[in-house]
Amino acid sequence: MKKIISCIFVIVTLLSPAVVAEQVNLYSARKEALIKPLLDSFTQQTGISVNLVTGKADNLITRLKSEGKYSPADLLLTTDVGRLYRAKQQGLTQEISETEAISKLPNNYHDEQGHWLGLSLRARPLMVSVDRVAAQSITKMEDLTKPEWKGRICIRSSNNIYNQSMVASLIAQLGESATEEWVNGLVKNFARPPQGGDRDQIKGVASGLCDVAIANTYYLAGMLSSKDETTKQQAKKVKVVWPNQEDRGAHINISGVALAKNAPNKAAALKLIDFLLSEESQLWYAKTNHEYPVLAGIPYSDILQSFGVFETEQVPLSQLGELNSAAVQMMDRAGWK
């Protein structure tokens, strides 16, 4: 019986909202380990405590939506622009006003009405084998469909949002039919049925299973800075090729933040947004997470610098969200698992 009482006691204490002077509630699709240090530093500087729930972006959006006007969430943090767009479409966000943050950003990295803005850039270039792929033998995404690459390409499942956004972005730039042709050609050249994550594709190239992979740069950077010697050695066998530098640029996505429509702690939330766009935080993204900062003039980590500079796609990022469903259907039709 005592046990039950103490259990109930524990529940009650957990349920009762903590009484804190100032706080901000964050629904984050970014993993705890990749955001907590920044939040701790924010709390230290401002005295505002940050409450965090992490999860998959779509689950968090559903949660936000079903909680309606009683939702405790102030901010929604996602790792891709499609989800920010979706949250806005469902009327779950509001304009981020009274902050200098937006004015600092290039136009492409925030919503037209200012409902969301980018916090870091994630590039998705080609990664090729150092030994087996000659320089200049591949320079464009379009090259991947050529017969010479048959059975040499590794890429993860089309369930993954990075691939969905990439195809959506191509639809926006090349149109439906050209993209469909490209997707079909790409699938025909796969070295194996898609499996694993981005790191697994990089390892595939390193171990000789395939010669070219498509993966986000911070995975390769993470492997290069790994404490595990095997991982490090594998990463060294792979180099980054920035595609389409002569025309439209390499594919990018953003991680970003949206202000919840019913944010109960709006003032504190805006302070956190400003903090996340401060030089300190941007530097942290670049140094610790190996992501590209959204603000110009922030130095990259050595590893990021070793990948070189590149031109990016200029497609309005919200279109990536709009075309997501079309992209998925296209990949279904092509048999991209």
Place this chain on the structure above:
Amino acid sequence: MRQINWPFGPFNFWLIGITLGCFVLAAPIGLVFVSVFFPQTEIWQHLYTTVLADYIVNSIVLAFGVGLIVIVIGTVLAWCIARYEFTGRKQLQWLVLLPMAMPAYIIAYTYTGLLDFAGPIQTLLRETFDWQYGDYYFPDIRSLPGAIVMLSLVLYPYVYMLARTAFSEQPASLEDVSRSLGVSSRKYLFKVVLPLARPAILMGAALAMMEAFADYGTVQYFGLSTFTTGIFRTWFGLGNGLAAAQLAALLTSFVMLLLILEFLSRRKIRYYFQGQKTQQAKRIKLTGSKAFWVPFICLLPVCLGFIFPVLQLFIWASKTYSQQFSAEFGLLLWNSFYLAAIAAFVAVVLALFFAYGKRLHPIKSIRMLVGVVNLGYAIPGTVLAIGAMISLSWLDIRLNGLTESWFDLSLGLVFSGSLFALILVYSSRFLAVAMHNVDTGLARVKPSMDDAARSLGYKPFQILRKIHLPLMKTSVLSALLLVFVDVLKELPATLILRPFNFNTLAVKTFELASDERLMDAALPALAIVCVGILPVVLLTLLIDKPSEITSQIK
């Protein structure tokens, strides 16, 4: 016997209670089925022409493949251990249960790390023999057969446990009678032992198959197209929640079919535990070569399903533990433990309530209601969690509306924003596990025992205490422990519904693993396995003592 006079009579008390309980627990499941009334023709057209066949075929092959393998492993183990005496039998008895503590997604992570093309084994092969890609054949771990093996390795204890109890409860007199009638020992096994144990074996297999149907972590990691991955793809990728719910409803109907099959297979068989002390069959001592390979065979599933993956995790964890081990880790451990404990308690109390309702009033409506709640086990945790989130938020918003207009007071999200939501989903999802155990226990209490006790002047509560409690103790405890371990491993619902600043070991493991940081994920994964072992060990101490219980009620 005098009965207490409830306002509506005792019958209605049970019916009302059960209806209410079922309604609350089934609300998330019901929400899934409501979606059927909003047809999404266009999406279904697309699914039908592209991926639907894959989803169906892969899910069914996965579930039945797992069912087949767990029956073979579980029954062979149970038979060897219940029937023969050999070196290490005592230790094997509990060792073989250990894989239960291993979540399927974790065993999948470790074996992939080990056997993948870029993993140490294949790399070693290539370096030793100077092979290139394509020069040799190596089974692909990330495939449908791979997933079947992974899931089977951690799910076979369900069959083993139930089969083992069934075997060790078969009295020696059965064999004596068979022998005296000239039945060979081979025939005895196939004509007497297995048919008698069939309900238990099939029940275990059904549980394993339901888990296989609902599995998301493993199939997602292996990149397989099954119903569960399809549900998320439809929902997130195509942005169509209704069609996703309809897919979930279709998946649930498969499981219903499975349950009906299982029910039909044992409909005509009902055994009751005889009250008298029975002589248990004496174990046969193994000699010669058998004494060598039987222990070896029994050890194999444990090695593959537990020892090897744990070793791998241990190696990984030893490289990273210094960064991971902190006060925060203690909190994770405690969160996971008490959440699982509360959920196990709630689920078992509910299971007992339903089981007694069914027993005291074996009418169709009650049986059907309870059957519906059992379905939760087969629904992917995420779907159930979203169902609970939507229905509880709705309730919260209504509640807040009321309190605001009456007392000018806003309560906030008391149900959906608290651990209540999680406990509800756990109960809804794992009630089937608790029910199966409690039902098995209750089935042992022959109805005539109640009658006899009553005629001897026992009051209902005395019967409960003196007859049911001792006979049910094992089943209730195993129900508690099974739910505990299941909740501890549960991932998707926890991920979606947990309140602010609340993490568990499973969540932590997943976050790191899905970020492809397998080595960092090893420590929390190892912790889940360790906490999960405790109940498994306790369980084995209990499972071997049915005879003791018999003598207690003599």
